[in-house]
Amino acid sequence: MEHGGGASPSNLLDDAVGPLAGRFVAVEDSGCNLAAQRDNKRFFFFDMLTWEYPGEKIRDKEKTSGGGLVALYGEIQKVISDLPQERKNSVTIIIDDVSLMEVAAKGSTNLVLDFLHYCHTLTSELGCSLVALNHEDIYSSSERPTLILQMEYLAGILIKAEPLATGLAKDVHGQLTVLNRGNDGQGSRYKICNFHFRVKENNVEYFYPGSRT
Incomplete structure (x- = not known):
C-alpha cells in the first residue's frame, strides 16, 4: 500500500485500521x-x-x-x-x-x-x-x-470500499470508509475515517477527500 496526500505513514489508513494495517504493508514492502x-x-x-x-x-x-x-x-x-x-x-x-x-x-x-x-x-x-x-x-x-x-x-473494524457517489473520476477510483470500534472493550467511542483511493499497477494509493487537485 502507498500512502498519499502528503501524510506520514503513521496517518491515514494506518491510524484508521491500527496494527492490522502494518501486516499488509509489511507484505507489500517485502515483495511477498x-x-x-x-x-x-x-x-x-x-x-x-x-x-x-x-x-x-x-x-x-x-x-x-x-x-x-x-x-x-x-x-x-x-x-x-x-x-x-x-x-x-x-x-x-x-x-x-x-x-x-x-x-x-x-x-x-x-x-x-x-x-x-x-x-x-x-x-x-x-x-x-x-x-x-x-x-x-x-x-x-x-x-x-x-x-x-x-x-x-x-x-472490531469495518472497512467499506465503494465507487464515488459522483461517478468515475480520472484520479480517484473510489472511496473507503473505516469504522474502528477500538480494542478497549468499551465500545463507546467509535472512530470513523473516510478516504479516497486510486488503484495503481502494484498497489493502492489512498488520500483524504479534496486533497487532490
Missing part, C-alpha cells in the same frame, strides 16, 4: 510471493469449493455440509496451534469471500455463522486476526440479511 510463502509453510490456502474430508466432498450431500466446515475449522486450528508461540499473534485468517462459504454449505447461513463464531474465538484464544470479505451487491436484494448483521456485530 504467495507461492514461495506456501512452500515455506507461512501461507496456507483452503479452497472451500473443492474442500474434501474423509468420505465425501462437502458439495455432495446436504448432510455433509456441516461436517465439512467443522473439518475446515479443525485444520485452521491445528495450523495455528502448531506454530511457535511467538508467531501465533501474527497470524491472519482471511475468508474470501463469505458468500462462497454459503455456496459450500449449500445455502445454510447458520452453518456459516457457526464457523465464523468458531474462528472468532481464535482471535482471543490464540491471539490471531480474522478478516472476512464480502461483496455487498450479492445481498443487494435482501434487507440487511442476518449473516451481514452478525459479521458486523463480531467485527
